[in-house]
Amino acid sequence: MKRLNSRLQQDGAPLELILLIRTLLAGCKEISFRVSQGALAGVLGSTLSENVQGETQKKLDVISNQILKDTLAESGYVKAISSEEEDDVVPCNPEGKYLVSFDPLDGSSNTEINSLIGTIFSITHAPQWMEPDDPSAFLQPGTQIVAAGYVLYGPSTMLAMTTGRGTHLYTLDKTHGGFLVTQANIQMPKDTAEFSINASNQRHWEAPIQNYVSDLIAGTEGPRQKDFNMRWVAAMVGDIHRVLCRGGIFAYPFDKRNPKMPGKLRLLYEANPMAFLVEQAGGAASTGHGRIMEVMPTEIHQRVPVIIGSENEVNTCLEYYQK
Numbered sequence: 384m385k386r387l388n389s390r391l392q393q394d395g396a397p398l399e400l401i402l403l404i405r406t407l408l409a410g411c412k413e414i415s416f417r418v419s420q421g422a423l424a425g426v427l428g429s430t431l432s433e434n435v436q437g438e439t440q441k442k443l444d445v446i447s448n449q450i451l452k453d454t455l456a457e458s459g460y461v462k463a464i465s466s467e468e469e470d471d472v473v474p475c476n477p478e479g480k481y482l483v484s485f486d487p488l489d490g491s492s493n494t495e496i497n498s499l500i501g502t503i504f505s506i507t508h509a510p511q512w513m514e515p516d517d518p519s520a521f522l523q524p525g526t527q528i529v530a531a532g533y534v535l536y537g538p539s540t541m542l543a544m545t546t547g548r549g550t551h552l553y554t555l556d557k558t559h560g561g562f563l564v565t566q567a568n569i570q571m572p573k574d575t576a577e578f579s580i581n582a583s584n585q586r587h588w589e590a591p592i593q594n595y596v597s598d599l600i601a602g603t604e605g606p607r608q609k610d611f612n613m614r615w616v617a618a619m620v621g622d623i624h625r626v627l628c629r630g631g632i633f634a635y636p637f638d639k640r641n642p643k644m645p646g647k648l649r650l651l652y653e654a655n656p657m658a659f660l661v662e663q664a665g666g667a668a669s670t671g672h673g674r675i676m677e678v679m680p681t682e683i684h685q686r687v688p689v690i691i692g693s694e695n696e697v698n699t700c701l702e703y704y705q706k
């Protein structure tokens with residue numbers, strides 16, 4: 384099986400980017416170890432603090448954020464970091480060539496039940512004009528990302544990553560501590576009979592997505608004339624992993640409860656990396672009104688509605704928005 388280094392070289396990644404990715408993954412391996420210790424390491428449960436988005440931070444959110452922040456800041460490759468758990472950007476090496484955005488721990492509510500969680504990241508070039516504490520350099524559309532992926536802390540620790548030359552799946556071989564390619568160039572099925580959405584929010588959605596999901600649920604008796612199954616992990620990283628591996632459609636749409644919050648998931652470190660991975664695997668990723676990767680961010684913690692998955696099913700969903 385191919386090692387991470389040779390796969391990245393084959394895909395034409397520059398040396399400094401490879402070294403940065405290896406550094407980032409060293410942090411993720413430490414998180415993986417802490418996660419696997421569970422209650423024994425005293426890492427479960429909530430802290431007394433909230434992040435900038437008003438969410439109660441779990442101990443693992445804070446620990447994972449600290450691990451990644453320290454590892455990346457010390458590496459020298461990174462000019463600045465933006466994280467779900469940091470109010471502002473974190474300045475690193477003024478000479479660093481890259482910017483890294485991450486969700487240190489996705490699926491926080493799963494930590495206490497030993498269920499799927501992960502780390503999501505994206506990497507862009509750092510503009511030379513940028514001061515390391517300047518958030519505006521992070522406001523680049525997803526099309527500028529040079530590498531993105533997630534590490535899934537599941538029964539095995541897996542990495543899904545793309546540098547724009549296909550999406551590859553890797554598995555952490557704990558016997559020597561390296562990630563090995565276990566599936567190169569994943570190709571998602573274009574069609575699917577599986578959807579993934581928090582249906583308890585249905586009454587708050589806009590009409591197009593309400594109608595679309597109603598038609599999925601109507602199955603063979605409805606206009607789609609086909610039965611669909613529903614799957615929900617409650618961690619985007621787990622739900623997207625399933626969609627990448629066997630097709631499906633995942634959505635976290637805009638809902639009307641808070642008009643100032645155009646969706647739940649964050650563009651820089653949740654929606655964009657997943658959109659890049661899925662597009663590179665032959666899938667599609669939209670806000671309902673346009674390609675996620677073309678959204679111009681206006682702030683680092685910006686939220687967007689997401690509809691991500693098998694290409695034909697995403698397009699069918701988008702027809703409801705166009706009606």
Ligand SMILES: O=P(O)(O)OC[C@H]1O[C@](O)(COP(=O)(O)O)[C@@H](O)[C@@H]1O
Pocket residue numbers: 438467486488489490491492581617618619620635647
């Ligand atoms: O249970 P809800 O409210 O539908 O939210 C689930 C969503 O929230 C998230 O957990 C948000 O991410 P964090 O855990 O990083 O805050 C997503 O992974 C998931 O898809």
Ligand SMILES: [Mg+2]
Pocket residue numbers: 486488489490619653
């Ligand atoms: Mg998250």
Ligand SMILES: [Mg+2]
Pocket residue numbers: 444467486487488489490491
């Ligand atoms: Mg998180």
